[in-house]
Amino acid sequence: MPRRLFSRLFTRCSSSSTRNLWLSLLLVLPLAALPSRAAAEPLPRLAQVHPSAQARLTVQADERLQQGASQFQRRQWDTAEHLWQEALRLYRQAGNRVGEGRVLGNLAAIQEAIGRPQAALRLFQQSLAVAEEMGDRRGISFALSNLGFLHTRLGQYDEAIARLQVALPLAQQMGDREGEYDVLNQLGIVHRAQGRYDEAIAAFQQSLAIAQAENSRRGQANVLGNLGNTYTEQGNYPAALESYQKTLELAQQGQDRVMQAGVLQRLGQLYTRLGNLSRAVAVLEDGLALARGLGDRRLQAYTLGSLGTVYARTTEPDRAVPLLQSAIEITTQLEDRPNESALRQVLGSAYAAMGNLRAARQQYEQALAIARSIGDRAGEGQALGELGQLLTDEGKPAEAIARYQQALAILREIGDRPNQGRALSLLGEALVAQGNLEAAADALTEAVDIWESLRPGLSDADQVSLFETQASTYRLLQQVLIDLGKTQEALLIAERGRSRAFLELVAQRLSAQAALRLQTPPPSLSEIRQIARQQEATLVQYTLLDRNRLGIWVIRPDGNIQFRQTTLPETALSIEDTAEQTRVAAALGRGATPTEVQVASLVSQTRSDLRDNLRDDLRDLRDNRAVTDVPAPTAPTRRLSRKLQTLHQLLIEPIADLLPRDPAAQVVFIPQGQLYLVPFATLQAADGSFVIERHTIRTAPAIQILGLTHARQDQRRGSASPLIVGNPTMPSVGEPPQPLGSLPYAEQEAQAIAQILDTQAITGSQASETAIAQRMANARIIHLATHGLLDDVAGLGVPGALALAPTADSDGLLTSNEILGLSLPNTDLVVLSACDTGRGKITGDGVIGLSRSFISAGASSVVVSLWAVPDDSTAALMTAFYQNLKHNPNRAQALRQAMLTVMQQYPSSRDWGAFVLIGEAE
Numbered sequence: 001m002p003r004r005l006f007s008r009l010f011t012r013c014s015s016s017s018t019r020n021l022w023l024s025l026l027l028v029l030p031l032a033a034l035p036s037r038a039a040a041e042p043l044p045r046l047a048q049v050h051p052s053a054q055a056r057l058t059v060q061a062d063e064r065l066q067q068g069a070s071q072f073q074r075r076q077w078d079t080a081e082h083l084w085q086e087a088l089r090l091y092r093q094a095g096n097r098v099g100e101g102r103v104l105g106n107l108a109a110i111q112e113a114i115g116r117p118q119a120a121l122r123l124f125q126q127s128l129a130v131a132e133e134m135g136d137r138r139g140i141s142f143a144l145s146n147l148g149f150l151h152t153r154l155g156q157y158d159e160a161i162a163r164l165q166v167a168l169p170l171a172q173q174m175g176d177r178e179g180e181y182d183v184l185n186q187l188g189i190v191h192r193a194q195g196r197y198d199e200a201i202a203a204f205q206q207s208l209a210i211a212q213a214e215n216s217r218r219g220q221a222n223v224l225g226n227l228g229n230t231y232t233e234q235g236n237y238p239a240a241l242e243s244y245q246k247t248l249e250l251a252q253q254g255q256d257r258v259m260q261a262g263v264l265q266r267l268g269q270l271y272t273r274l275g276n277l278s279r280a281v282a283v284l285e286d287g288l289a290l291a292r293g294l295g296d297r298r299l300q301a302y303t304l305g306s307l308g309t310v311y312a313r314t315t316e317p318d319r320a321v322p323l324l325q326s327a328i329e330i331t332t333q334l335e336d337r338p339n340e341s342a343l344r345q346v347l348g349s350a351y352a353a354m355g356n357l358r359a360a361r362q363q364y365e366q367a368l369a370i371a372r373s374i375g376d377r378a379g380e381g382q383a384l385g386e387l388g389q390l391l392t393d394e395g396k397p398a399e400a401i402a403r404y405q406q407a408l409a410i411l412r413e414i415g416d417r418p419n420q421g422r423a424l425s426l427l428g429e430a431l432v433a434q435g436n437l438e439a440a441a442d443a444l445t446e447a448v449d450i451w452e453s454l455r456p457g458l459s460d461a462d463q464v465s466l467f468e469t470q471a472s473t474y475r476l477l478q479q480v481l482i483d484l485g486k487t488q489e490a491l492l493i494a495e496r497g498r499s500r501a502f503l504e505l506v507a508q509r510l511s512a513q514a515a516l517r518l519q520t521p522p523p524s525l526s527e528i529r530q531i532a533r534q535q536e537a538t539l540v541q542y543t544l545l546d547r548n549r550l551g552i553w554v555i556r557p558d559g560n561i562q563f564r565q566t567t568l569p570e571t572a573l574s575i576e577d578t579a580e581q582t583r584v585a586a587a588l589g590r591g592a593t594p595t596e597v598q599v600a601s602l603v604s605q606t607r608s609d610l611r612d613n614l615r616d617d618l619r620d621l622r623d624n625r626a627v628t629d630v631p632a633p634t635a636p637t638r639r640l641s642r643k644l645q646t647l648h649q650l651l652i653e654p655i656a657d658l659l660p661r662d663p664a665a666q667v668v669f670i671p672q673g674q675l676y677l678v679p680f681a682t683l684q685a686a687d688g689s690f691v692i693e694r695h696t697i698r699t700a701p702a703i704q705i706l707g708l709t710h711a712r713q714d715q716r717r718g719s720a721s722p723l724i725v726g727n728p729t730m731p732s733v734g735e736p737p738q739p740l741g742s743l744p745y746a747e748q749e750a751q752a753i754a755q756i757l758d759t760q761a762i763t764g765s766q767a768s769e770t771a772i773a774q775r776m777a778n779a780r781i782i783h784l785a786t787h788g789l790l791d792d793v794a795g796l797g798v799p800g801a802l803a804l805a806p807t808a809d810s811d812g813l814l815t816s817n818e819i820l821g822l823s824l825p826n827t828d829l830v831v832l833s834a835c836d837t838g839r840g841k842i843t844g845d846g847v848i849g850l851s852r853s854f855i856s857a858g859a860s861s862v863v864v865s866l867w868a869v870p871d872d873s874t875a876a877l878m879t880a881f882y883q884n885l886k887h888n889p890n891r892a893q894a895l896r897q898a899m900l901t902v903m904q905q906y907p908s909s910r911d912w913g914a915f916v917l918i919g920e921a922e
Contacts, residue, residue, distance in 0.1 A: 057094035061087045065103060072110070075294060081110045101130030101139045105146060112150060115297060115334040121150055141171045141179045148186045152193060155337040155374025160190045178219075181210040185223050192230045193338065195377045195414025200230045218259070221250035225263055232270055233378065235417035235450075237466070238457035240270055258299070261290035265303045272310050273418065274458070275465035280310050301330035305343045312346050317353035324350065341370035341379045345386055352390060360390055378419075381410035385423045392426065397433040404430060421450035425473040428480070437480050444477035448496065471497065479545050487563035488525055491553045494543045496522040498672060498702050523704050529559035531707045537666035537921070538659060539703060542651070544673050550650065554658040555703075564654045640688050644909070648683040651675075652691060659695060666892055666921060667695045670703060679866050681899060682913035690909070692899050698861075698892045698917040701852070709860050709920050720826040722757045723779035726750020728767030728786055729805040731812025740803050746785035749833065749875035753783055756882045769804040769812050773822065780826055785833040785878070788850065788865070789813070800850040802832065816853040824858035828920075829891060831863040833878050851918050861891055861919030873911035877902045892921040 068083035084106050091099035108123035124147045131139030144167035151160035164187050171179035188203035204227045211219030228243035244267050251259035264287030271280035284307050291299035308323035324347040331340045348363030364386045371379030388403030404427040411420045424447035431440035451470040455463045474497030481490035523531070532539050532555045539555040548568040555561050652659075659667060669680050680699070681692035691697065700706050727747035730740035747763050754761035762772070767786075776782055787803040806812030824830075832850060851862045863881075880901045884894035895917050902912040 054094045054096075057090050058096055058099065061090035061094065061096065061099055061103075064090065065099075065106070068106065072106075072113075075113075075296070077110055077114050081107065084110070097130055097134050098136050098139060101127050101134065101136060102142065104130065105139070105143055108146065108150075112153075117150060117154055117335045121147070121154075124150060137170055137174055138176065138179070141167050141174070141176060141183075144170070145179065145182050145186060148183070148190070152186065152190050153336060153338075155193075155370075155376060157190050157194055157375050160186070164190065177210055177214055178216075181207050181214070181216075181219055181223075184210070185226060188223075188226055188230070192226070192233070193376065193378075195233075195410075195416065197230055197234050197415050201227065204230065217250050217254050218256065221247045221254070221256070221259055221263075224250070225259070225266065228263075228266060228270075232266070232273070233416055233418075235421075235454045237270065237274065237454060237462070241267075241458075241462075244270065257290050257294055258296065261287045261294065261296070261299050261303070264290070265299065265306055268303070268306045269309065272306070272313065273466075273469075274462045275467075275469040276462060277310050277314060281307065284310065297330050298334055298336070301327040301334070301336075302339065304330075305339070305346065308343075308350070309346050312350040312353065317350040320350040321347065321354075337370055337374050338376050338379065341367045341374075341376060341383070344370070345379075345383055348386055348390075352393065357390060357393060361387070364390060377410055377414050378416055381407045381414070381416065381423075382419055384410070385419065385426065388423075388430070389426055392430050392433065395433075397430040400430040401427060401434065417450050418454060421447045421454070421470075421473075424450070425470075425476075428473070428476060432476065432480060437484050441477065441480045441484065441486075444473055444480060447473050448477060448493065452496070475543075475545065478543055478551065479549075482545070482551060482563075482565070487551075487553070488561055490543075490551070491528070491541065491561065491563070492522065492525065494541060494551070494553070494672075495528070495703055523707070525561070527707070528555060528703050529561070531703055531710070532557050532559065534710050535666070535668060535706055535921075537668045537698075539668050539670060539706075540655065540659075541670040541703065542672050542675050544675070552651075552655055554655050556658070562655075562658050564658075566650055566654045568650065639908075641684055641909070644682055644684040645686065647678060648685055648691070651678065651680075652683055652685075663694055663896075664696055664893060667697050668706065669697060669699045670701070671699065676701075677866055679909070679913050679916070681896075681916075682909040690903075690913075692896055692913075696890075696892045696896045698895075698919070698921055700918060705855075706920075709855065720778050720780040722754075722759050722781040722783070723772070723775050724750050724754045724757065724759060724761045724781075724783045725767045725772055725804070726761055726763050726785040728763065728803065728812075729765045730787065731803055731806040733789065733813070740787045743786065743871055745871035745875045746833065749785045749878050750783070752875070752879045753882045756879070756886055757781065765805050767805050768807045769810040769814050770807055772804055773814060773818070776827070777823055778826060779824075781829045781831070782824075782827060782859075783831045783833065783878075785875075788832060800853070802850065816850050819850065819853035820856055822857045824854070827854075827857075827859040829861050829863070830854045830859045831878070831881075832865065833863075833869075833874055855919055859919070861917060861921070863891075863895065863915055863917050865914040866916060867910070867914050869914045870906075870911050873902060873906040874914075876905065877912055877915065890921050892917050 064083045064087035068080045068087060071080035071083060084103050088100060088103045088107065091097075091103060104123050105127035108120045108127060111117070111120035111123060124143055128140065128143035128147065130136075131143055144163045148160045148164040148167065151157070151163065164183050168180065168183045168187070171183055184203045184207035188200045188207065191197070191200035191203060204223050208220060208223045208227070211223055224243045225247040228240045228247065231237070231240035231243060244263055247263045248260065248267070251257075251263060264283045268280045268284035268287060271277070271283065284303055288300065288303040288307065291303050304323045305327035308320040308327060311317060311320035311323065324343055328340060328343045328347065331343060344363045344367035348360040348367065351357075351363060352360035364383055368380060368383035368387065370376075371383055384403050384407035388400045388407060391397075391400035391403060404423050407423045408420060408427070411423060424443045428440045428444035428447065431437075431443060451467075451473060455466055458466065474493055477493050478490045478497070481487070481493060528539075536557055538557065539553075541553045541555070543551040543553075545551050545565070549565065550567070551563065551565045553561060553563050669678075671678060676699075680697055681690060683691045685691075685694075726749055727743045730742060732739045747761075750761035750763060772784075784802055784804075789801040789803070800816035801813040804812050804814055832854075851864045854862045877898050880898035881894055884897045885891065888894055888897075895915065899912045899915075906912055
């Protein structure tokens with residue numbers, strides 16, 4: 001793109017608040033010398049200045065103009081202003097009115113940059129007046145474009161549009177491609193600020209085409225950033241991420257730190273929307289460091305506000321308050337009204353989270369007043385929604401509903417789908433409080449439809465984190481439908497509200513057509529019935545409705561669907577705590593003993609405490625003391641466990657009459673939340689019998705996943721060899737790194753299983769991470785008898801790793817994230833004969849960990865463990881499992897028979913009950 005003859009501001013990625021803090025991308029191009037033009041009044045007329053003197057003064061003025069532009073690029077505002085004031089004096093002395101008008105525009109840019117918008121407005125108006133007087137079309141175009149930008153920043157959108165609509169045809173008539181690009185970019189910004197997103201995108205795309213044709217890196221980066229802002233507000237998050245990433249790449253290539261800081265601020269805002277708060281904080285802190293290094297107060301304000309937005313959404317809203325107050329102080333000084341409104345909304349949210357409703361109301365009302373005064377429709381809609389939520393908190397549902405309806409009218413008008421979804425969800429909550437369940441169901445269903453339109457196309461991690469911000473809507477809708485007696489409709493919502501990102505991963509591996517189908521309707525009741533018939537199993541789907549309320553659907557192979565619900569006493573532990581307590585009780589393998597005092601303490605801890613316990617386990621593993629030193633019981637005994645019986649009463653007894661009487665008939669449990677960690681096989685009836693003695697069981701993360709894995713299994717072609725691994729040379733973990741302990745029983749287990757399957761076991765140094773990962777693609781059965789780790793060792797948000805032999809090129813830890821990238825088209829069964837391989841990060845998408853990664857990569861079924869398994873009894877269990885499997889291809893029945901066999905020698909549930917079959921049985 002040719003060099004301009006004066007400064008030009010491209011910001012101009014504008015936006016506001018939690019929805020959209022403005023992104024300021026400042027771009028000033030080098031300035032060129034101006035030719036001599038006309039005389040200046042009231043200075044002496046041109047005839048009174050000797051031509052040679054006029055030329056000399058003009059050359060001097062041009063030099064000052066160029067020097068000032070160079071200083072402006074370095075953000076040396078005082079020096080640039082001094083040089084341009086000198087240029088202004090020289091142009092006037094030379095009688096060069098064109099030069100005078102243009103340098104007035106540059107001086108206006110200084111005033112805008114240092115936060116004096118009114119002074120900038122006056123200088124741009126003077127620049128325009130001079131350009132119009134002299135017929136300087138380029139000067140007119142320049143002044144109009146910058147006035148359009150400045151009016152936008154001041155929230156004066158009508159004035160901005162009026163200026164820009166005059167500037168656009170003028171630039172086009174002159175063939176001024178850079179000016180045309182700039183005006184289109186500015187028009188896009190104003191349209192976006194007014195909530196006219198389609199018009200904004202059209203203007204930005206025209207502007208981008210010009211920047212690409214002119215090969216302007218900065219121009220492309222700037223307009224891509226603006227497109228990212230618009231896509232974000234529309235809810236087109238994949239397109240927004242792509243635009244921001246391209247902007248960041250271009251800014252880094254051009255070493256443009258201002259643009260880098262700006263786009264990092266916007267990325268942080270987007271990650272906040274997606275619920276990925278740790279990533280948001282990381283990029284925002286990088287952006288804040290850049291903004292501070294540049295001394296850019298506006299960028300500092302926006303980034304501080306974005307960090308405040310993150311903390312306002314956490315359990316530490318008090319950390320948000322000083323950040324937001326600092327940001328508001330700066331934006332107020334800069335007369336940045338749109339962003340002041342946005343920041344006050346976030347500050348109000350922080351106060352509301354802290355319980356200070358009076359301060360919250362004050363901030364919301366100020367934000368609403370500002371948004372209305374400047375015509376910020378998006379800001380007005382969101383402020384009304386925030387006031388509605390405040391009224392809900394105050395126990396005034398009728399007033400809250402009125403506010404939500406006002407907000408929705410505006411948000412629908414401008415097409416702000418993410419905030420429509422939020423307002424609808426909150427409206428549903430208020431309608432429930434009012435007792436209007438039918439209307440609540442309609443609002444919540446519409447919200448769910450919007451939520452589902454936002455997720456397709458995002459990465460797996462971003463889909464999972466975004467769903468976590470939406471899960472409460474699904475849960476409340478299920479409660480409402482159940483209370484209305486619409487239990488089958490509630491089943492459909494329960495299925496829509498779980499494992500959707502997991503489903504997309506599985507579908508993509510199945511076929512592109514299947515992936516597309518998942519982005520249209522979720523399963524119907526007829527499809528759910530068909531899946532039960534295909535599986536030849538009774539499906540049992542659980543849903544956690546609230547802290548103490550549990551819903552259970554039973555879908556029989558004949559298509560009959562029944563619903564039951566159960567409630568814990570208010571004084572009891574929550575369902576989640578009861579589930580974790582039961583898992584620990586089964587792992588300990590004993591009933592009421594003094595050890596239960598320690599278990600109760602463990603249950604009360606958070607999941608971070610559980611990770612600390614894991615580190616203790618790892619220390620024991622490194623010392624080779626993990627479980628191999630525990631002696632086998634000398635005589636079979638059957639102990640009763642109160643905790644195992646408690647969860648049996650909660651999960652099994654309400655539906656016991658609906659379950660098959662034939663122990664060989666299959667039951668598929670489809671849990672939710674902490675129920676994923678329930679050892680269903682070990683649950684005890686009142687008479688002391690275990691579930692595994694009455695039923696053949698397996699689990700699945702969702703009904704629809706069963707349909708996909710069944711279809712995928714039908715596509716298997718040919719045969720593949722088993723891959724059996726046991727006791728590899730152990731890698732080192734921790735700080736300082738220490739090798740994990742050897743597992744001699746695991747090696748014996750692998751040798752025994754290899755003999756059953758007529759293959760060779762891979763052990764020791766031969767079982768390297770690189771070699772095993774390569775061989776997995778062609779393996780029908782994958783059996784890994786080694787250590788399993790719960791930690792997110794790669795730091796990518798996907799916990800879980802398997803210990804294999806390290807090499808010069810690998811650390812020996814095959815992580816869940818690495819498994820996710822594998823292709824396992826021939827794998828029917830993966831058995832992870834290791835500790836805690838069925839655990840991971842509990843999300844609305846299921847357990848994010850090893851089992852999910854293997855099924856996503858192509859495996860039809862996975863056998864995993866729920867706790868640190870004993871080495872000796874596990875070897876016995878696995879050997880029995882494969883012996884059974886050799887004679888009966890049904891994996892669920894083979895695992896059940898193995899448990900019943902090992903139970904005779906090892907009656908403690910700790911020894912035989914840890915393993916769970918997830919996925920297909922045949």
